[in-house]
Amino acid sequence: MQHQTIFRPPAPKPIAIEVDGEPLGIVVPADEGVRFLAVRFNAFTLDGQVFESIEAARTAVRAAIQQSATGPSAI
Numbered sequence: 001m002q003h004q005t006i007f008r009p010p011a012p013k014p015i016a017i018e019v020d021g022e023p024l025g026i027v028v029p030a031d032e033g034v035r036f037l038a039v040r041f042n043a044f045t046l047d048g049q050v051f052e053s054i055e056a057a058r059t060a061v062r063a064a065i066q067q068s069a070t071g072p073s074a075i
Contacts (some may be wrong), residue, residue, distance in 0.1 A: 021064050
Protein backbone atom coordinates (compact mmCIF):
# COMPACT_ATOMS: atom_id res chain seq x y z
CA MET A 1 0.00 0.00 0.00
CA GLN A 2 1.38 3.36 -0.99
CA HIS A 3 0.84 6.54 0.96
CA GLN A 4 0.39 9.84 -0.71
CA THR A 5 3.09 12.34 -0.04
CA ILE A 6 1.71 15.50 1.47
CA PHE A 7 3.39 18.65 0.28
CA ARG A 8 4.21 21.08 3.05
CA PRO A 9 5.77 24.41 2.22
CA PRO A 10 8.97 25.06 4.13
CA ALA A 11 8.33 26.83 7.42
CA PRO A 12 10.32 29.99 8.00
CA LYS A 13 13.00 29.57 10.62
CA PRO A 14 12.95 31.72 13.74
CA ILE A 15 15.69 34.31 14.08
CA ALA A 16 17.42 34.77 17.42
CA ILE A 17 17.57 38.21 19.01
CA GLU A 18 20.65 38.75 21.15
CA VAL A 19 21.80 41.72 23.19
CA ASP A 20 25.47 41.77 24.19
CA GLY A 21 25.77 38.10 23.23
CA GLU A 22 22.84 36.97 25.42
CA PRO A 23 19.92 35.36 23.57
CA LEU A 24 16.74 37.05 24.75
CA GLY A 25 14.17 35.79 22.29
CA ILE A 26 13.31 34.95 18.73
CA VAL A 27 11.30 36.59 15.99
CA VAL A 28 8.97 34.69 13.71
CA PRO A 29 7.11 35.98 10.67
CA ALA A 30 3.70 37.53 11.31
CA ASP A 31 1.21 39.06 8.90
CA GLU A 32 2.19 42.57 9.96
CA GLY A 33 5.96 42.00 10.27
CA VAL A 34 7.74 39.84 12.86
CA ARG A 35 6.52 38.69 16.27
CA PHE A 36 8.95 38.66 19.20
CA LEU A 37 8.84 35.65 21.52
CA ALA A 38 10.88 36.09 24.70
CA VAL A 39 13.02 33.28 26.05
CA ARG A 40 14.48 35.21 29.00
CA PHE A 41 12.57 36.73 31.89
CA ASN A 42 14.09 40.20 31.44
CA ALA A 43 12.64 40.40 27.89
CA PHE A 44 9.08 39.30 28.72
CA THR A 45 7.76 42.88 28.64
CA LEU A 46 7.95 42.63 24.83
CA ASP A 47 6.75 39.03 24.48
CA GLY A 48 4.21 38.67 21.68
CA GLN A 49 4.64 42.16 20.27
CA VAL A 50 4.77 42.60 16.50
CA PHE A 51 7.45 44.78 14.92
CA GLU A 52 7.90 46.08 11.37
CA SER A 53 11.30 44.44 10.99
CA ILE A 54 13.90 42.31 12.71
CA GLU A 55 16.00 45.40 13.35
CA ALA A 56 13.03 47.20 14.96
CA ALA A 57 12.54 44.23 17.27
CA ARG A 58 16.25 44.13 18.14
CA THR A 59 16.25 47.87 18.90
CA ALA A 60 13.17 47.59 21.14
CA VAL A 61 14.60 44.62 23.04
CA ARG A 62 17.92 46.41 23.58
CA ALA A 63 16.09 49.51 24.87
CA ALA A 64 13.90 47.44 27.21
CA ILE A 65 16.91 45.59 28.62
CA GLN A 66 18.85 48.82 29.15
CA GLN A 67 15.82 50.43 30.80
CA SER A 68 15.33 47.49 33.16
CA ALA A 69 19.04 47.55 34.04
CA THR A 70 18.96 51.26 34.93
CA GLY A 71 15.42 51.38 36.37
CA PRO A 72 14.57 51.35 40.06
CA SER A 73 15.45 48.14 41.83
CA ALA A 74 13.16 46.33 44.23
CA ILE A 75 14.32 46.11 47.81
